[in-house]
Amino acid sequence: MDAGWLAQRIGEPSARGIATALTDLIREGTVTTQTRLPTVRGLARELGVSSGTVAEAWSELRRRGMIHTDRRRGTVVLGPPDVPRPIRYERIGHWGDRLAIDLAIASPDPALLPPLESALLAAAHADGLNDYARETITPRLRAAVEPAWPFAAQSWLAVGGGYEGVQLLCQTTALPGDRIAIEEPTGARLLDILETIGVQIIPVACDEAGPKPEALAKALKARPVAFVYQPRGQSPCGHAVTPERSAELAALLAPTTTLIVEDDGIGELSVSPMVSMGTRFPDRTVLVRSFSKSHGPDLRIAVIGGAADAVERVRVLRSFGTGWTSRILQDTLAHLLGDAVVRERVEHARAVYAGRRARLAAELAARGVRTGGSDGLVLWVPVREESAALVTLAAHGISVAAGSRYVIDPAPTPHLRLATARLTDDPDRLAELADVVALAARGGS
Incomplete structure (x- = not known):
């Protein structure tokens, strides 16, 4: 032209x-x-x-x-404008009837979720139902979550899931072209969200204890408006931030004005204690805690608690659309959180998920494939070559997620992400699965 x-x-x-x-x-x-x-x-x-x-x-x-x-x-x-698509997160390929084992989506096991009937009945009589008053969080839900919150939150808001919470916080904090620091690897959906918002992503490398201090120090030189990370149950790597590492990161963040966004994606299913920056920076830390995997995906509930200014910006943006999260759903979750039988069921689920993850990790380690991490509902599996490993697993009717979806730039070592929440508890079948995964990881040799 x-x-x-x-x-x-x-x-x-x-x-x-x-x-x-x-x-x-x-x-x-x-x-x-x-x-x-x-x-x-x-x-x-x-x-x-x-x-x-x-x-x-x-x-x-x-x-x-x-x-x-x-x-x-x-x-x-390329053509006329289109609706932005979450390219990393969308499933690629059609498996048809050949799909025998789905390890691509980290969904909770339905058998381990608490029943909802009595909680829904109790919530059906909640105060303020069918009122157009925009209630940021119901009194019952706040009373249920506040005692377990790791710091004194200045403001509260119930939203439609963890990723919506993180998306709205980033969207209301950053303008197109601004910079946001984020641990790498990280959630594929989160990378899609940040690219759609139009921000510049600053990667922060991680190890077993969380984001590396030297990597965060380098990222902070770019003056990001926000730092987003997962304090525990990190997906895809499975690490949890230790108190010592948190203190190192806090020392680097202290002289900045960067908003700290903590994504607690698996919440009560994590086997690691919650270490939050909010204890040091309550005026610029926001924790997003999801209850989808622990209490039910169809509740569509996450709670945001933390810095008043950041939470208020999210509330204002939501007022253009949804306005507020259903009081019925909020009080259903509140009832579940206060039920002693449900708490025991969630504790049981936590132990089962941890056992499934640990057993597959041990089986792979016995075959020379070491995965690392000790928390979460996924395994981050190093492979010799990503495409070949995906083909090998697909030939055996096994779907997994390509590791390249979880990084910004090509990683030095290719990986696959395997969801572990619905793994079989049959030791013989698990050993057979580990044989195939190890075969794929080694490149077929």
Whole structure:
């Protein structure tokens, strides 16, 4: 495309004006798919603006999925704007009837979830039902969660699941182009969320004790507006932050204004104690605790508790849509949390999940495949080559998640993520599974 031709069709030479004009041209078909756009510098010269203005417009179009840039071809048009898709999280491939064992999705075992009947009946008589008053959290739910909260939260909010909580906190904290530091590897959905928001992701490498201090120190030099990490039950690696490591990280965060977002994704199913930065920084720490895996995915409940300003921003944004989380669901969870029989059931589930994870890790270690980590509902399995390992497992009717979905840049060692919550308790079948996983990890040798 000629830079002069495009410049004549741009009425407002701002970043937004450039992006809007080109969007209209693509939508109406004047500019077609695979058209190569002029260089940033060439278009800037024709418009009489800085290269940064055009680059900002290009970034916005890239975020909408309309253009793509590579070194060989330059910037080309992909097509009209589309709904952003969670590419990492979406399942790839159709398994059909060949799928025998699904280790790709870390879902709870339905047999280990508490029954909901009595809790739903109790919640059906909750105070304030069918009132349009926007209640951030019901008194019963706050009373149920507050005693176990690791620090004195300034504000509370019930949201529709852990990932919604983290997404809204990031969305209301960062502007497009801002930087957010996040441990790596991390949740595939979280990486999708951050890319959709349009932030720059600053990776923070981890080891068995959590984010590495030297990696966080490097990331903080970029002045991120937020640091997002999982204090325990980390997915995909299975580590938990120790008190000593937390103190090291806190010393680095102390002189900054960075918002600290703690994602407690498996909550009461974790075998590790909760070590929170909120005890040191209550005015800029927010904990998101999910109850989906412990008490039921269809409750769609997570609780946000922490810094008042950050929680208030989320409340305001939610007021444009949902407004508040169902009081029936909130009080159902509150009833479950206060039921002694349910607490025993969750404790039993925690032990069962830990045993399943540990047994598969031991079986793989006996075959020369060491996974690391001791918490969570997944195993992070090193393999010789990712694609070959996926093919080997698929040939045996086993689906797993590719490790490349959980990192920003290619990792030095490829991995697979195996969900362990629904593993068989039959030792012979588990040994057979470990044989196949080890075969895949070694590259078939």
